[in-house]
Amino acid sequence: MTPFAIFGIENSGLNLAVNLVLLFLVVLWIALIYWTFADARRRIEDPMLVGCATAASLFPLVGTLVYMIVRPPEYLDDVRERELEMQAAEARLAQLGYHLCPHCDFEVEKDFLRCPNCMRKLKDPCRSCGKPLDPLWKVCPYCETEVESTAAAPRRARRRRVEDVAEPTQ
Numbered sequence: 001m002t003p004f005a006i007f008g009i010e011n012s013g014l015n016l017a018v019n020l021v022l023l024f025l026v027v028l029w030i031a032l033i034y035w036t037f038a039d040a041r042r043r044i045e046d047p048m049l050v051g052c053a054t055a056a057s058l059f060p061l062v063g064t065l066v067y068m069i070v071r072p073p074e075y076l077d078d079v080r081e082r083e084l085e086m087q088a089a090e091a092r093l094a095q096l097g098y099h100l101c102p103h104c105d106f107e108v109e110k111d112f113l114r115c116p117n118c119m120r121k122l123k124d125p126c127r128s129c130g131k132p133l134d135p136l137w138k139v140c141p142y143c144e145t146e147v148e149s150t151a152a153a154p155r156r157a158r159r160r161r162v163e164d165v166a167e168p169t170q
């Protein structure tokens, strides 16, 4: 059966040792395939790519080594957890009254009329009591003076930084 069988009975010890080494290598190979599959499933969302990684690990040792070099550095669970934490942090800041200028992301106070950094208008003062008015308000909540609609103030949505950078100065 093995190449060493030809040496006869006196080499049966060596024979056994070779068989054990071969068995060990096969077990190690199967374990590495399983490990690659399990690890890829924790790091890669696309089942196609998980399949590719597992297929690559069919090449003994080399496949698994290559997978370890090119695999994503983070577990999917960690990525999701970090995103959730960032959302929670943003919500906390908004609750604490932490506001950002919609034009330049500079930190501003809730009642600023103008952004101190980019000098753009943030709010109009009430023409009766002078308190800063949100552009969405139709009436001043402090003195009940009606707000004259100044060309239907556009709704300010928080834009992404990329657009902020690309936006031309007015």
Ligand SMILES: [Zn+2]
Pocket (backbone or CB within 6 Å): 101, 102, 103, 104, 105, 106, 115, 116, 117, 118, 119, 120
């Ligand atoms: Zn600004």
Ligand SMILES: [Zn+2]
Pocket (backbone or CB within 6 Å): 126, 127, 128, 129, 130, 131, 140, 141, 142, 143, 144, 145
């Ligand atoms: Zn007012």
